[in-house]
Amino acid sequence: MSRVALTFYCSAHDGEAVAAAVRDRLHLPVHLSRQAVLGRDFGDAGTGERVAGTLTRMAVEVELPDDRVDDALAAATGARRRLPFRWRTVAIVDGGRVE
Structure with missing residues (x-):
């Protein structure tokens, strides 16, 4: 069984909800990091982000067996969030792990 790092890139506001949903479904550690995204693809942006030209995102990362990715996606999809x-x-x- 292969292992993967699955990362969700969501709005900073939605990050906690996505992380909690994934953690609760998979019972695995979830890592969060705040990111600023500069770019021209604003399909996922809120109104304020479109005006500012910068997307504030949260990267939600979990390491898991590759056969659990669909389960993690279902958890994230079902989380209460405002943006894609x-x-x-x-x-x-x-x-x-090094000690």
């Missing part, structure tokens, strides 16, 4: 989110998976080739 984007997501991607990246294969984890190696990893571990």
Whole structure:
């Protein structure tokens, strides 16, 4: 079974709700980091973000077996949120813990 890092990119306002939904469904640690996105694709932006030209996003990341991605997507989709989110998976080739 392969492991992946699944990252959701959602509005900063929606980040906590998406993270809680994923954590509660999968019972795995979820990492959050705030991001500023400069760009021209404002399809996911709120009105204020379109005016400012900067999207404030939260990256919600969880490491999980690749066969649980659909479950995580269902949890995030069902979370109470205001705006759409984007997501991607990246294969984890190696990893571990150093003490």
